[in-house]
Amino acid sequence: MTRRVCVIGWPVAHSRSPLIHNHWIAEYGIEDAEYVRFAVAPDGAGETIRNLQALGYIGANVTVPHKEVAFAALGRHDAMARRLKAVNTIVTLADGGLEGRNTDGYGFIANLKDRAARWRADKGPAVILGAGGAARAIAAALEDEGAPEIRIVNRTAGRAEALIEEIGLKSARVIPAAQTAKALEGAGLLVNTTTLGMKGENDVEIDLSPLPQTALVTDIVYTPLETGLLRRAREAGHETVDGLGMLLHQAVPGFEAWFGVRPEVTEELRRLVLADIAGK
Numbered sequence: 001m002t003r004r005v006c007v008i009g010w011p012v013a014h015s016r017s018p019l020i021h022n023h024w025i026a027e028y029g030i031e032d033a034e035y036v037r038f039a040v041a042p043d044g045a046g047e048t049i050r051n052l053q054a055l056g057y058i059g060a061n062v063t064v065p066h067k068e069v070a071f072a073a074l075g076r077h078d079a080m081a082r083r084l085k086a087v088n089t090i091v092t093l094a095d096g097g098l099e100g101r102n103t104d105g106y107g108f109i110a111n112l113k114d115r116a117a118r119w120r121a122d123k124g125p126a127v128i129l130g131a132g133g134a135a136r137a138i139a140a141a142l143e144d145e146g147a148p149e150i151r152i153v154n155r156t157a158g159r160a161e162a163l164i165e166e167i168g169l170k171s172a173r174v175i176p177a178a179q180t181a182k183a184l185e186g187a188g189l190l191v192n193t194t195t196l197g198m199k200g201e202n203d204v205e206i207d208l209s210p211l212p213q214t215a216l217v218t219d220i221v222y223t224p225l226e227t228g229l230l231r232r233a234r235e236a237g238h239e240t241v242d243g244l245g246m247l248l249h250q251a252v253p254g255f256e257a258w259f260g261v262r263p264e265v266t267e268e269l270r271r272l273v274l275a276d277i278a279g280k
């Protein structure tokens with residue numbers, strides 16, 4: 001029997017998950033596996049997710065805008081999905097039931113460990129720009145990794161306050177955008193989770209000079225691969241990590257759960273996804 005998995009989103013044509021998972025399916029010679037796109041409109045998303053197995057799927061990835069609906073639709077979750085109230089990966093457990101998981105924060109940390117081997121979360125405060133869904137996953141993962149303090153800078157301060165409260169961050173604080181310089185003082189990590197820097201958008205324009213030279217700078221935007229923020233950070237002598245690896249690494253635990261092989265994030269896979277981005 002073919003093990004079928006899909007990525008659920010609306011729209012979903014832009015999703016690079018099929019490219020990643022089908023690369024691994026071929027790479028590891030898994031003959032009974034199939035990974036497809038599944039466009040699901042918002043009004044039917046909860047029902048579709050509850051009926052996933054009846055529709056012929058053993059699992060799924062869930063992308064924008066359905067991650068919260070997927071959380072609500074499922075009765076069982078891993079700890080991270082429960083904390084974030086958002087699901088990006090659905091698996092069939094040994095007892096046949098579905099479980100919603102969230103691997104976004106895992107992907108973020110795994111990417112940093114992969115590309116900046118000396119970086120450690122516990123070396124200094126982390127500064128997060130933005131307070132959306134990605135910021136939530138990253139903040140929770142950084143706390144779990146031992147970040148001594150998390151400073152959240154967001155245009156809308158109320159959203160940052162809500163984030164801290166909802167995911168129960170212990171040593172986090174909101175720093176108003178006007179005081180970004182203060183947030184950067186003594187930090188060990190700066191991460192942009194806003195949409196700024198994406199092709200066609202304005203760049204993140206904060207002054208990086210208060211940031212210690214030893215701080216790592218990373219961005220979850222990966223189109224372009226080197227955002228304006230990453231370029232300025234690199235020119236100022238910081239180590240930088242681009243956001244593509246977060247996308248690749250978040251896919252690893254799902255693939256392992258569905259197909260029983262822990263896949264590797266290789267340079268070849270990075271090149272494949274980059275070529276796809278360049279072709280669009």
Ligand code: ATR
Nearest residue numbers: 130131132133134135154155156159193194195196
């Ligand atoms: P995601 O779930 O992908 O993280 P999101 O929930 O839409 O995306 O969040 C986008 C983030 O980018 C938010 O932090 C948003 O700031 P607000 O909460 O103030 O809206 C931030 N953002 C988007 N455009 C921005 C801009 N022009 N200037 C500053 N921040 C911006």
